[in-house]
Amino acid sequence: MNFQRSQLLARCGRPSSIIERRYARLQRPYQSNHWGGLDQRSRLSKVWTPTGGIAPGANEDAHSKLVRAGFLRQAHSGIFHMLPLGLRVQTKVEKLLDKHMYSIGASKLDLSSISSEELWSMSGRLNAINSELFRFKDRKEAGFLLAPTHEEEITSLVANTIKSYKELPVRLYQISRKYRDELRPRHGLLRSREFSMKDLYTFDLSPNLAMVTYNQVREAYVRLFDELKVRYLVAEADSGDIGGDLSHEYHFPTSMGEDHIISCRSCDYVANEELAESALPPATHDSGANWSFVTSDLGAASAKNTFTVWRGVSRDRNTLINVWYSPREGFQGGSEVNTHAVKSIVSDLDSGVENAALLWAQAIEKNILETQEASPRGAKIVNLVDYRLPSSLAATIHSGEIDPLWTNSPPPSSLGIATSTTAENTSDGKPLNLLRISEGDSCPRCNDGSLKIEKAIELGHAFYLGARYSDPMKAVVTLPAGYCEPAAPTIEGFAEAPVPLNSSQQVQMQMGCYGIGVSRLIGAVAETLADEKGLNWPRVIAPYEAVVIPARGQEEGAVDVYDALAGGRPTSSDVLDVALDDRTNSFPWKMQDADLVGYPIIVVVGRSWKNNRSCEVQCRRLGIKEEIPLDGLAAYIDKLLVQFGANPLGPHKATTSRKAGLSYQRHRSSQLYQTTNPSIMSSPAGQTVDLGGLSTQQLSQVKKQFDEELEHLTSSFTQLRAAQAKFRECLNSINTGVSPKVEGKTILVPLTSSLYVPGTLADTENVIVDVGTGFYVEKSTKDAAKFYTAKVEELGANLKDLESIVQGKSNNLRVVEDVLRQKVLSGNAGAPAAE
């Protein structure tokens, strides 16, 4: 008697023939269509996966693959239903988030999706982001909205609940649905109007303590993103509408992304374009006499000594903003003008309009018609001249003489329009740098590195909010007289020594907010890893880690294989999350569907099962297809999954191998396939080897050799990186921590990574340096700094060499893999070995 049946009978108390008959009827459809029936196994016949067929559409993107494979369906524009497969992925993402949120002591809660307009007016955001809010009224005409984020609600909750300073710090998070009425929802889950998001809010007693929290969350985020094994970037960012003054963003580089992330090829500088700077090349000092105006058609206008104008208009349409600059050669990707820079000077700039001059002219016309006055009221021109143009030219521009707008019409002065002559410097005295960073510009941090631009999609952020919300929401506590803040190391170095309070004092809670888009993450992973065959999930969020597929007639064997795998893995306490494809579709259909769904591992139970109880294990991402006997199967899959998770260059975070460019994206290898002859590649000695002439076995041998070499090299790379980071940290500590200004003050000395004792620094002139192999030498701080600088540089040089070797080897590996794949495919005409 199986599980459901015994349960059914147990509930009824006695076996009833009617119940038995009904149950038999219930079960019949399963028995007639499927050979397994109902049991505890993860059978795909029991999971509702309405597929859109296994034939790909033309130019299908990852979102269409998600729909076709049955992960989700669109309900309305920018609004989606998660189907069982998609929900499995979402649940796994949530589990991953829970794990890392618990690791920093955050409590999970679930705030209502409905927020009140009243609360949003208090924070001043109701009008600021009005157009993106889903607003509605209840029957009493009270205004509500579907929350796009929860700063207001959580601050109000905490302000009304926390009464004593002793209750802080508090870290609260939720994973919930959020709403944003996007004007143009697009790319499926990447920009939708309803989405799932994890948001953490933290409340601390002081900015210093909030900074400790900030750093702990950032470290947790790095661990979290590392686990996904997808290349990511951590960028310094602008905090935008949310307020606050310290912010980091977590991105996946992808061509679908709408952010531009700037990073340095030599140092660890990474920033969002909105915030990024470049080291400024020297300004031009010629007379400006031989400069000529060109129309701003990109590409054509890159001759020497030419300049052009970009126009913008203010939101009220009264101000025309002209940005004058010299077009640079080879600039690609839209407008060269950095609208963020323009906005920092003219804050009312409407950055979303196409024909600014026309809009401005129409507004003037309307203005004159309405007022019946000769000169338009309030109309104004602001000329901004990029610092690269010679200053004599700037003077002419400011006079309004060379604006092509006035070639056939009266100049602005005769129309009574004020021309504001903005100087070449910003209010804080910096030169007016109005152009976007272009590929190859100099790094502002290390000066000799060149900058790289990548399109990326933002998946997470960390904002230090300070009192941005605790001030209007009155989230305050009172510190008693004599309260002494525990001195905490800040990211700058060391805090001032704590001083006990003379009298009690009311303080605002210092907040941080930290989000990760759950649905967006799912869309972005799909986008980043999908290839021409289908989706590709990282192990940690795959709907199932593996699927068992029987060839025709091997259904019984597939159940045995499934049971052997689902029963637990020898080297891990976890049970393998495996599914059994017991659907009635044909075997080739199931194989194609499995590729489309993107299981990390496919186990085929085919002909060799009957002969010697072995199965074929396939792993598309690793390019593996191997015959494995049942008794070694679980261990082999275990090993593959570990490899699958292994990151070729260690964590791809900002401070490490971000620039290495080794990613899992299969389409990279197909690009390579198109651009180079796949069968010819150069060997280390400089000869070329014709890969096409090698047998599959020889190719596998070559591949294996490359694999091993790469594994060794990449682990060395990671170790070197870690060593370099350690020396950098030492250098930083000397510069910020061992200075005369710290002498005599209380500092916190770490005994372990989480236990500190107060102490004072006795000597700021000398430090003890571990010079290697267990020898410690006392050095002056100056000498120690020199020592560490030399170490960092030495390792940097080694890393550079090693990186190019790794890059070369991995390119070779990809070529071998492609040739191997082509060979296997053509040899088998695409049919899996089992049939």
Ligand SMILES: [Zn+2]
């Ligand atoms: Zn740099």
